[in-house]
Amino acid sequence: xxxxxxxxxxTMSFILINPLFAETxxxxxxxxxxxxxxxxxxxxxxxxxxxxxxKELNLTEDxxxxxxxxxxxxxxxxxxxxxKKHEIQQQIMMMSMQKEIDKASLDALLKQRSELSTxxxxxxxxxxxxxxxxxxxxxxxxxxxxxxNKMEKMKHVMQKKxxxxx
Numbered sequence: 001x002x003x004x005x006x007x008x009x010x011t012m013s014f015i016l017i018n019p020l021f022a023e024t025x026x027x028x029x030x031x032x033x034x035x036x037x038x039x040x041x042x043x044x045x046x047x048x049x050x051x052x053x054x055k056e057l058n059l060t061e062d063x064x065x066x067x068x069x070x071x072x073x074x075x076x077x078x079x080x081x082x083x084k085k086h087e088i089q090q091q092i093m094m095m096s097m098q099k100e101i102d103k104a105s106l107d108a109l110l111k112q113r114s115e116l117s118t119x120x121x122x123x124x125x126x127x128x129x130x131x132x133x134x135x136x137x138x139x140x141x142x143x144x145x146x147x148x149n150k151m152e153k154m155k156h157v158m159q160k161k162x163x164x165x166x
Contacts, residue, residue: 056146057139066134074127078120085116 054064088109095101095109135143 053143053146057135057142059135059139063134067131070127070130070134074123078123081116081120081123085113085120088113088116 059067092106092109092113095106132140132143
């Protein structure tokens with residue numbers, strides 16, 4: 001139970017600090033209209049949160065440009081990994097619908113998917129580190145304070161959710 005709370009808290013922390021560090025995202029051309037609308041709403045919300053964070057941290061134009069470049073470079077690096085991960089997920093889904101599953105093939109696909117997830121997360125952490133280096137000491141302190149406050153709020157939200165499910 002505690003492990004679940006910790007993992008959820010860590011996951012939520014990535015979501016909370018994501019606006020400034022989020023990848024540039026364009027919805028898929030093949031996405032359904034409702035899916036596209038949800039993606040656009042998510043993008044709009046992240047954009048609004050990023051703008052609020054830019055204002056709170058008082059980022060200069062130069063800092064904003066550097067951060068945008070870092071984010072775009074990251075996105076260009078991981079886009080192929082996202083595509084491969086999606087293809088593997090589709091293969092796994094198709095396997096689940098077969099009469100019999102070749103466990104060795106399934107294990108190989110799961111290993112590939114896990115490795116891609118690790119590569120994507122590693123790249124995201126390194127990207128966030130690069131962005132953090134663009135900030136001055138005052139901005140870093142402010143960002144840490146913002147993140148700490150958001151983490152505390154999320155901790156309370158997650159505790160309420162966990163209590164509600166018990």
